Amino acid sequence: MRDTPLSNCEKRFLLKAIEEKKRLDGRQTYDYRNIKITFGTDYGCCIVELGRTRVLCQVSCELVPPKDSRPTEGIMFFNLELSPMASPAFEPNRQSELLVVLNRQLERCLRNSKCIDTESLCVVSGEKVWQIRVDVHVLNHDGNLMDAASIAAISALSHFRRPDVAIQGRDITVFSPEERDPIPLSIYHMPICVSFAFFLQGSYLLVDPCEREERVKDGLLVIAMNKHREICSIQSSGGIMLLKDQVLRCSKIASVKVSEITELIYKALENDRKIRKEGGKFGFAESMPKERITTLKRDEAPVEMTDVKETANEIVNRTETPTEAVSSPVLVAMGTAQVGEGIVNSWGLDEDEEDEPQTEDTKTGSV
């Protein structure tokens, strides 16, 4: 299906709003949307929600013969898929440029930064090593897929547990999770991508662009960094000219954002670990809040609470003293009575439910 085209007036409005430093959802220029990380019942399954962008990542492992050039190292395999449910622009089985770019950036971010110790994945040198496969599926596209994908991938890798193995001579025994506890991967650091979108020939930049902002951008700068302020990869696309101090400024912003996001990941992992240890319920179903479909879901807004005490006192002083207690029971109306000790109920009665207004039958039918 074709994607909805962007009209000229939307483009003009977005650029005008960016010039005035206003974004569509009221964020500031350097603000991220709400990030929510949830883990599934299996180890290594993680869903990340960045505003309305949703990405699912699943990590799995398999014993395979190693590469000839590296007989003592395990293999990491990354795969990102754009599901057609994410956006009408994504068609199945079509290799689009966006897909290639995202896959490449994810690989560079995770593989070349050597965040996972691949030597620890070796079981029998030259014969059997673990192949870790990271599958990222995009469930909903509302901008900034790269950041969401990198957060999901690294969270899932940190959450994943591989089966324990025992080697006796040349025999390998792989233990199931019931026999022996599975072992986590050894992760040195957590590289996370931060995207900066540039507009109007590089004069304005926005962090974490949403889908409409991405459509009017001139260029994109993606910096992958970890919390130790080491840059793992940096990529600029779109062909715009960036000044040196712009790039330095972006890397400073990125380091702040990355440390916040890493905190979030640690907290989510810790929560999950605690719940599993205590034997509580975990998984995606539990992490979804119980919402009725008819209520509006909104994040909490801060409320001005100054002089609440004075207002409360005023209200208390203004009310009349209540009448004395009445004996019980008191028949208030047909079908409604007051039973118990205390004062008379001063709330009015509900009006009876009236029947639907009778439709005027101008002609009565008789058969």
Add this chain to the structure above:
Amino acid sequence: MLFLNFYFENKSFSRFRKYTNTAHSRCFLAMDTIHACFKEKIGEVLLPGDVFSFRLPESGDGSIKTEKTICGPGLRRNGEEVQVCKSGILRHKQPNMYWIDSQQRRYVPAKGESVIGIVTAKSGDIFKVDVGGSEQASLSYLAFEGATKRNRPNVQVGDLVYGQFTIANKDMEPELVCIDSCGRANGMGVFGADGLLFKVSLGLVRRLLVPQSEIIKDLEKIFPFELVVGMNGRVWVKAKTVQQTLIVTNLLETCENMTSQQRQTLFKRVADGCL
């Protein structure tokens, strides 16, 4: 003797538009039985598959007065029954119109509806316009006010147009026009040099287009703005400043699931904050 006469129904909410008259399904049945069946369900949520069957009274003495009952969108006649085919609330309008008020976001083009489209291509004599349906609609360049073969309208790719469907069925590509039957534009045509276009659900759009819409009345009190509402769920807003436009956009998007009480408190809060 009962006389039954039916026409096939058209699934459009035509009563909300200025340009009316599409066919509805009409049933001629005894008045009592219809109202008795429908009456108890007015205002209730019905699901597809719910059936109203009209049991014909046994004794027939003399002539019966038949009335016509109009079954609107969501209701469909099936033999001697009326079946619900969309989930929603049963509504009634005097004297004899019944329909299901349902909620969806995907737009299906229907004849006579006015929509906001985005021009995607210019080819020869026609413009291709995206209206949010499964196919792009075609808009002839002669279908503008005062357009002739020599005097072409000034329409670029990416412009917004407000037009009406002359042809919209499932077998053919839909066609738009930007003039009414007298040849006058009547508010249609290219618009929107500034302002913001966004998408809402079809139910909210219908609530906005009701003649005395409460939402519009509440919004007017906050600050002045221009508003164009298309039946395909697209809304265009323009206010004096960018900030005000963004406020109106966000307010309309959140009005979707709020009761009128919640909406009024929200609008009041915004008005107090703005002024």
